[in-house]
Amino acid sequence: MPFQTLPRVRLAHLPTPLEEARALSSALGDRVRILIKRDDATGLALGGNKARKLEFLVADALGAGADTLITTGGPQSNHARMTVAAARRFGLEAVLVLTADGDPEVQGNLLLDRVLGARVIFVSDEAESAMSEVAEDLCRAGRRPYIIPVGGSTPVGALGYVAFVQELAAQAFECRLGIDHIVLASGSGGTQAGLVAGTAVFPLPAQVTGISVSRDRAALAARVADIASEAARLAGSAARFGPDEIRVYDEYIGPGYARVTPGGLDAIRLVARTEGIILDPVYTGKAMAGLIDLVQRGVLPAGSTVVFVHTGGAPGLFAFAEHF
Numbered sequence: 393m394p395f396q397t398l399p400r401v402r403l404a405h406l407p408t409p410l411e412e413a414r415a416l417s418s419a420l421g422d423r424v425r426i427l428i429k430r431d432d433a434t435g436l437a438l439g440g441n442k443a444r445k446l447e448f449l450v451a452d453a454l455g456a457g458a459d460t461l462i463t464t465g466g467p468q469s470n471h472a473r474m475t476v477a478a479a480r481r482f483g484l485e486a487v488l489v490l491t492a493d494g495d496p497e498v499q500g501n502l503l504l505d506r507v508l509g510a511r512v513i514f515v516s517d518e519a520e521s522a523m524s525e526v527a528e529d530l531c532r533a534g535r536r537p538y539i540i541p542v543g544g545s546t547p548v549g550a551l552g553y554v555a556f557v558q559e560l561a562a563q564a565f566e567c568r569l570g571i572d573h574i575v576l577a578s579g580s581g582g583t584q585a586g587l588v589a590g591t592a593v594f595p596l597p598a599q600v601t602g603i604s605v606s607r608d609r610a611a612l613a614a615r616v617a618d619i620a621s622e623a624a625r626l627a628g629s630a631a632r633f634g635p636d637e638i639r640v641y642d643e644y645i646g647p648g649y650a651r652v653t654p655g656g657l658d659a660i661r662l663v664a665r666t667e668g669i670i671l672d673p674v675y676t677g678k679a680m681a682g683l684i685d686l687v688q689r690g691v692l693p694a695g696s697t698v699v700f701v702h703t704g705g706a707p708g709l710f711a712f713a714e715h716f
């Protein structure tokens with residue numbers, strides 16, 4: 393099927409702005425030109441990258457006749473929050489199976505899950521099997537559940553970021569901008585996979601660099617390559633990808649997923665104070681710390697034009713108040 397005719401619902405406010413980050417570029421010695429693609433401004437219950445994925449995932453769920461979305465994540469999952477919001481927009485129920493030890497603070501994303509009226513179930517691990525059990529129970533009760541895996545990172549979800557590349561290519565054309573690099577936070581890998589597939593489908597020959605926030609380099613690259621190949625196939629492209637074609641850096645994770653790093657906190661302060669833009673400690677702060685380091689080490693070469701994808705996450709910041 394040609395990409396433009398794939399099933400899709402509208403959820404995000406598009407196109408998101410592409411903003412020149414002059415003060416930030418200058419704070420980094422004007423070695424590179426940085427622009428920020430504002431996917432924190434997609435709308436859908438406070439925005440973020442999951443809105444684009446959900447446009448394809450919800451279309452798939454509706455096509456399957458679903459009446460309930462089930463997904464998983466941590467207590468501060470942006471993906472969970474936006475999935476509930478997407479469900480509400482289409483009159484669907486939402487069940488969240490969240491992995492947590494103990495009693496997480498009802499703040500940030502978890503607070504919004506409550507406001508949106510999600511049914512929230514906490515498990516200590518094995519979220520996949522817990523989601524299957526919830527789905528079986530719902531089926532027995534005559535419901536039609538649709539499971540969205542962690543982060544919405546299926547090939548269908550990744551199509552949202554294939555479409556992103558088309559949007560960015562149009563903006564680049566309008567501003568006569570040559571984009572050399574795209575840098576983003578990479579967690580479950582679907583966003584990076586969509587970007588990788590998108591740069592093969594659409595004429596935007598930029599190098600995509602994922603800053604891992606959880607998985608080691610090899611594991612994430614393999615995952616991104618698989619999802620990207622399948623997303624490209626769905627988009628009608630013959631492009632396929634191997635792990636060594638996927639650029640991932642895993643040295644900015646720190647002590648682990650959703651654990652703060654000094655570099656991440658510094659990056660949040662720097663971007664807030666130069667650009668008035670809010671990043672988060674779990675994803676975009678660490679990704680920006682990576683971008684800054686790659687610029688300083690010359691891995692992102694002097695003179696290049698770099699687009700940082702602001703994937704959202706600011707609601708999660710409210711659960712990290714003690715670090716500021």
Ligand SMILES: *Cc1c(COP(=O)(O)O)cnc(C)c1O
Pocket residue numbers: 440441442470471543545577578579580581582583584672675676703704705706
């Ligand atoms: C989910 C998320 C990411 C990572 O996206 P993946 O597709 O899971 O790699 C990055 N930033 C924010 C704010 C997110 O919520």
